Amino acid sequence: MITTDKLTKKFGDFTAVDNLDLSVKEGEILCLLGANGAGKSTTINMLLGFIKPTSGTAKINGLDVIKNNLKTKESITYIPENLMLYPSLTALENLDYFAGIAGKELSPQMLTDFLKEAGLQEEAFQKRISTFSKGMRQKVGIALALAKDTKVLLLDEPTSGLDPKASNEFGALLQKLKKKGVAILMATHDLFRAKEVATHIGIMKDGKLRQQFVAENISLSELETAYLDTMNYKEALS
């Protein structure tokens, strides 16, 4: 599971994340909504240990990500907005390499099974990544999460730039992972996708978590209103 306790990151005078308290349990999907610069990606980068917090703590499965960086990464899979893989390697080779890096030695059959489970078409398995669309690459990322038997999935704008079909397929894959008990934290601008896949939704602004909802207790229109209110977009529009 993912927990942050008064997590703060300052870049000089600018506070990117401000006393953030989060908790994502097994089988939960928390979607963080917010404008650019709200602090969503910085939060994810701190959970990955890429950035050291100024204060507060970030924990994965109860382990501090800074003190136990390598250990926590064993259970994390990270899919950024643009998942970049090795273009001259095939999907199978990429999966084999990244899983291997994470300490998972898998047979070709298992690798194939994970790619299938991630929804990638079989004829693409042996094709080089340079021929893949963004949606196909994201599926390889999900296959990696499956191959790693990941416990925590961190997603940074994963559906941005995907066509509706690919975005829908990606949402379905997240549901599958949720059922497997994976704790998922997704930063997104996509309210519709957030409402569709999330168990919990948070709205961030200026590094703070301004509002948090249980997804099933709020309609899409209410979410939209809450989001616009939080961002002060309504006043700006009027």
Next chain:
Amino acid sequence: MITKTFYKESKELWRDGRVRITFTIVVLLLGIAVWISARQYQNINEQHQIAQKAEREVWDNQGEKNPHSAAHYGTYAFKPKYPLSLVDQGVDKYVGTSIFLEAHKRNEAQFSAAADQTGLSRFGDLTPDFILLFIIPLLIILLGYNSFTKEREMGTLTLLKSQGIVPWKWALGKWTALFFPVLVITTLLFLITGIVLSNLKDFGVFHWGSLFSLFLVYIGYYIIFINIVLFISLKASKSGIALVLSLSVWILACLAAPKAASNIAETKYPYPTRQEFASNVLKDKQNGLDGHNPWSKESKMLEQEVLAEYGVDSIHKLPFNFDAYRMQKGEEHEAEIYFKHYNYLKEQYSKQSNLYQSLAIVSPYLPTRFLSMAIARTDYTAHWDFSDAAEDYRIATQKFLNTNFAENSSYGEWGYKADADFWEKLPDFDYTPPELNAILSTNASSLYILGAWIAISFGLFLITTKTI
């Protein structure tokens, strides 16, 4: 992680068309260079054998002749062609292939390959050492300049870091992937060379040990380049910058530093000009005993000394021909003069060489080149060794001839002629070049510097991986 990354990198490198083409070109060039060199050296060696045999036959068949006339007639000492000169021809091309041995005079080696070539030779030859010293480091740059920068540029580094890579293990995987093709090419070259050399007839004594030492020196050289190129790739923000920086290092290390070192060494410890050298020798000769001049002050002193030693009052009463005796003493005096002046040249060369070697700390090319030429027996030290051996043989020959003259004739008997079969009694010029152990011991400083380059560059590379 190391193995996984090694396989992944190797696949990527092999699938990159640019790399395949470069690799093929280098292997082709190496093949052509070895083939050209093997043919060239086989031809030269055959010519040497023919010339050596012919010259000895001429010497042996002089017929009845005065020994001192034979001394002036002279003969040649032929420099053997060493098997590993096929890999590194060093200074062989410029220093001459044979030395004319005659009375009263130490000659320099002549008939160098460079002297027989046209101005086109300024473009250089396609030889294995050119490929080994210049082209393979370029190949390393082409294969490795973007090894780390591409990960940043493609965005794969983020995913890798999120997977929990151990930086030094990951970097070592990349290191081995870059080292492997270089190892394959170098092994291939040395294996082919070894097979070619061990199958060439009359090509001198070939030792696999020397070839293996040479192989290790070059592998060390490439390890240094791999370390430097990967270090730059780690530090550079973009592939283009990494390429420019790596090429700059290559230019500095392989082109600029050797030339600058050469200029500095020659300026600090200059050689005398040929005229100066000849004039200094002549001056010393004029101040000593001239074997041909019985009336000089020095000759008269020698005469008095010999008469006193043998307790006689006339040189006619000596048990040998005093003319020949004086001739021999004159030879010994001249040999000392040559020894003194050549020794000065050797000292200057040694100082130049030491300065050159101390500059090896700025370029791994320098210790590698020194060791390569030394192990191939094509450096100046090997040439000096041959030249000294030829001079020893010249002195021994003069003594052999003068002794015959002195013991078989009497004073003033210039018409004396040695028997026709006498010339065959002169032993052949039998030169053995220094052994590998002696060469390595002489070049220990280059070995240490090369070792330091390997250790420091690798340490720097590994430390820098912490910044990933």
